[in-house]
Amino acid sequence: MKLGILPLGRPTFDVPFAEKNLSAMLTALEAAGAKVLGPRTLLFDAEATEAAIADLKRQEIDFLLLLQVTFTDASLTVAAANAFDLPMAIWAIPEPRIGGRLRLNSFCGLNLASHALGLSGRKFSWLYADPADDIAGELADLLSGKRVVGQLEGTIAATTSEAAEEVVRKTAGKRIARLGEHPVGFDTCAYDKANLKALAGVEVEELNLDTLFDAGKIADADDVEELRRTVDAEGLEDVDQTELDRSLRLKIALDGIRKDGRFDAFAIRCWPETFTEYGGAVCGPVSLMGEARVPCACEADVYGALTQLVLQEASGEAVFLTDLVDIDTSDDTSVVWHCGQAPLSMLAEGEKPLATIHTNRKMPLLYEFPLKPGRVTFMRISQAHGKPKMILAGGDMLDRPKSFTGTSGVVRFDTSADQVLTRVMDSGLEHHMALAYGEHRPLLKEVAAAMGLPVLEL
Known part of the structure; x- marks a missing residue:
């Protein structure tokens, strides 16, 4: 050969x-x-x-x-x-x-x-x-071509419920601000505004990334200082203070844009321009926004923002849009991670959040901590294989040390790690899934039925 x-x-x-x-x-x-x-x-x-x-x-x-x-x-x-x-x-x-x-x-x-x-x-x-x-x-x-990827599709649940219909009603009419375009090569973050509106009744307003940067630059210094005093993180004094100030200003900016535009969620082009053009990370502010129930999706992932809105409504919990970064079939566990933006309510007991920098771009503010143990639900409103569907998984976040810098957790899915690995490949799943603590799959299946979405479980 x-x-x-x-x-x-x-x-x-x-x-x-x-x-x-x-x-x-x-x-x-x-x-x-x-x-x-x-x-x-x-x-x-x-x-x-x-x-x-x-x-x-x-x-x-x-x-x-x-x-x-x-x-x-x-x-x-x-x-x-x-x-x-x-x-x-x-x-x-x-x-x-x-x-x-x-x-x-x-x-x-x-x-x-x-x-x-x-x-x-x-x-x-x-x-x-x-x-x-x-x-x-x-x-x-x-x-020899024996490990060819498959193609999984889901099925629509036969019944829905009043609780599920209520989730759909409350999601309809929400507004997402997309700040900047998704990076080249991130087909996972592409979307069609009309299709999304028809699916969920959610509006998207497309804004330039400079809208965020300009609002950050003119943020009131007193507001920034007040925010700094409330930031719960060790090592805040150890990061570059000018870059920290710029990062905190992005939180003030997001609050202002949300209020002025009546937005319920954001999809933000978080890199590289926040680092290369603006000079501070948006990851820490995204964590704070998520804790305040204003979900933010990285890489201008609009369907990721929609996913968070639906899961937040169904669970009543803060949500975390995360990457699946490792699957260990010998240990039967996986690692979910993102740079440093998990809501602080997901902090493991006995741990303290650390103020840190982005591992590749070397700027603050990011949080670093392991996710707390407990039951978790994963969900994605997916466009895999060009067909809308809801992808679900359940598992237990384990009491393990942090695997990587940033915010991460070790999860044991309900199905074996080997099966999860294969089904992620065969489903064509996007690289972002939202997680919330608790078991919410029964309600989410009914929500999917109310939205006309087939369900695929990992």
Whole structure:
């Protein structure tokens, strides 16, 4: 077999660690007996990746393998898929849960890729495995096309209820402010305003990201100082104080925009411009807004904001829009994480929130703490495979130390970790799911029926 590889990465992650893992992946592929063609170094940008694609086309490869060494968006994955009418696979890798930064975030890249490829009906094989483990059998299956992604669809519940109808009525008429456009390659965050209005009766107003930045810059200094005094976090004095001030101003700005526009939720393009153009993180302010029952979705994820509104209404609890970043089948657990924006009511007992900086962009304010143990419900109003549906999961958040910096929790889903991993891939699920504490799936299934949405359970 002439195996063409594209090793994908981003320089904002731990490049030396990524290179070490890439070396191990190449060693495993060579041991599998394939003739490996293509670059042996990480491809960090479109120019390098497009050049590598052109080179592989000239070599007339038999099989295309994308090495998802770190997180990347799906744009180059889709470009590669479109360039070759060949069997294709993606190999992503876990990383140790040792409490430090999320050094690779490889699974999230696979998650984005599976959703984007699912929208176009492009079949691919996949593997999520450590190259240092004994994976010869799994790798052989991958390269022989035996691990092809499936396509799961849901079913509509037969009945609804007055409580579910009330959730739908209360959600209708809500207003979401979208601040900035979603990043390129984040097909998971794309939306159609008319379709969303028809589905849920929710309005979206599209605002420029400068609306947020300009409001932050003119925020009243006394209001900012008062907010600072109420921030419950250790180490507030240890972060850059100018950047902290800018970050807190974004909370004041969001409050003002919400009041002026009568908004109930936000979908915010949180990076890179909040760091590169404005100079402070919006993650901490998002945590504070969520605690105040004004959900905010990262990466301008409008359906993520809608998901939070529905789950918040159904649960009566604060919600957290999170990434699934690791699944460990040997431990039968998974890790949910986001940079540092979980509502403070999700703080584990006996822990104190730490004021910290964004691991990639190095600016405050973010919170760092492990999520408290307890029963949890996950939900996403999804557009997977181009068909609206509600995706649900239930599980127990465990009493475990934090896996990574930011806000994260170790969850044991009701179904096995192996099944969750497969069903995430086969469902084409977006990379954001909302979680709330408590068991809310029975009501949410009825809500889905009232909205005309099929339900798919992980």
